[in-house]
Amino acid sequence: MDYIKAFEAIVAQQLARVEKMKQDTEFVNYQALDKIIIGVIGGDGIGPAITAQAHRVLENLLADEVKAGKVEFKVIDGCTIENRAAAGKAIPEDVLAEIKKCNVLLKGPTTTPRKGDKWANVESANVAMRKELDLFANVRPVKVPEQGIDWTFFRENTECLYALGSQGVNINDDLAFDFRVITNPGTERIARLAFEYARANNKKRVTIVTKANVVKTTDGKFLDVCKNVAKEYSEIEVDDWYIDIMTAKLVDEKRRGQFEVLILPNLYGDILTDEAAEFQGGVGTAGSANLGKHYSMFEAIHGSAPRMVEEGRDIYADPSSVIRAGAMLLSHIGYQAQADKLFGALEACTNEKKLVITGRTDGCTGAEYADYIISKI
Structure with a gap:
């Protein structure tokens, strides 16, 4: 297998996707x-x-x-x-x-x-x-008023590890690679959707969840783009957390009530929203929107x-x-x-x-x- 050509094909595919995202700007109007x-x-x-x-x-x-x-x-x-x-x-x-x-x-x-x-x-x-x-947007609300929980998760749905999960490469019996993709337009649109939701629903805080201290390139880009979008919503407080400590803080009774709207890359969003659903009765009772x-x-x-x-x-x-x-x-x-x-x-x-x-x-x-x-x- 020519690994360089395989990777070049993935890059070309994703660059074409980026251009398509840049051109696609309008949401369908169901009322029309x-x-x-x-x-x-x-x-x-x-x-x-x-x-x-x-x-x-x-x-x-x-x-x-x-x-x-x-x-x-x-x-x-x-x-x-x-x-x-x-x-x-x-x-x-x-x-x-x-x-x-x-x-x-x-x-x-x-x-x-x-x-x-x-x-x-x-x-x-x-x-x-x-x-x-x-x-591109997986939206999962979790609301348990008696526990002070009113969370809405905005999980980016088309990128991260899942996007190329079937295109990994086995080099030999000892070595395998998978690929992770994060793009500016892909991140910007999920961030903007989350901030627009926060503004429309009088939410005061948006939390960005990554592991940007370790996964510096892709998570770093996700965090930077989200923070750049946040500048347009000065009335909303913005903070960022690492995914590992975030999983702990959801069960922290003193802290969890402070979270309102959360933005996450695909994999972290998948994991964290399943944890969050347990507060509402478990994953068997939770629904989600893919927008x-x-x-x-x-x-x-x-x-x-x-x-x-x-x-x-x-x-x-x-x-x-x-x-x-x-x-x-x-x-x-x-x-x-x-x-x-x-x-x-x-x-x-x-x-x-x-x-x-x-x-x-x-x-x-x-x-x-x-x-x-x-x-x-």
């Missing part, structure tokens, strides 16, 4: 669309079971809009590990074509094969979708839990995560009243506990829990 098409992707494992319940809840909330032709739901099959492995692609071409016919997506978890699995070692469907649709300028995708943040399917327990899987993602989707496309109703219903069910979902037969099914949520809307 005649019809908003919501794609529903079940995914793998428990994904189809929980996503079906979220779909049902959204259909209930948007019944009038669907009837009026303002909203259309489009179920997209084929994003399963079986289909992806057979095609040898993270997202088969025909599935990607259907995805691109939609404006926003509601997605269940997908399985990413590991080396040695029975499946072809295809790239993560999530990573591929984020790259194909340029979903781009032309498409957006809303999903559960947990995995596909194939063992639950193998044990016949998928009907008992908790749909709260993807239903919460659905509420975020409603807010994003301009249906704030419906979003508020759904967030309120989720909170009411969590607090009341008339029905409890455990993932096993001693709890209710996902369908029963979705009915419970609908009853509170």
Whole structure:
């Protein structure tokens, strides 16, 4: 293998991506669309079971809009590990074509094969979708008022180690390389989105999380670009923390209430938001938004839990995560009243506990829990 040519190809690919980002400036205006098409992707494992319940809840909330032709739901099959492995692609071409016919997506978890699995070692469907649709911002809110927690994480979604995770090089049995990419325009747009959110929501502090003292080039660039954007938002306090100590400070009762909006590169954001979700009931209850300028995708943040399917327990899987993602989707496309109703219903069910979902037969099914949520809307 010619390693220099391989690296040159990666550099050329990323330089082309930088130029494309510089030219792409406008966000889609959902209010200007005649019809908003919501794609529903079940995914793998428990994904189809929980996503079906979220779909049902959204259909209930948007019944009038669907009837009026303002909203259309489009179920997209084929994003399963079986289909992806057979095609040898993270997202088969025909599935990607259907995805691109939609404006926003509601997605269940997908399985990413590991080396040695029975499946072809295809790239993560999530990573591929984020790259194909340029979903550069992963936004995850975590709110636990009784603990003084009101965090919103802005994780850069298309760069860092994940962007080139399938393009690493094995030099020989003893040496392997992966590549990490951070760009000025990629960092600037996630930083600007975070600061705009902070300004619009009266947040007083934005925290930048890196390991720039050690990873000097890429994390250094990320930190510098974020701080440069911060100069345009003089009313907002800005601080920066290293990722290792940040993981500790989230569990520090004296400190954690001070954090409001956090900006992170891809890998750190993935790790820290999973930790943060534990305060809100665990990753099984948390949803996230993946935002781009032309498409957006809303999903559960947990995995596909194939063992639950193998044990016949998928009907008992908790749909709260993807239903919460659905509420975020409603807010994003301009249906704030419906979003508020759904967030309120989720909170009411969590607090009341008339029905409890455990993932096993001693709890209710996902369908029963979705009915419970609908009853509170």
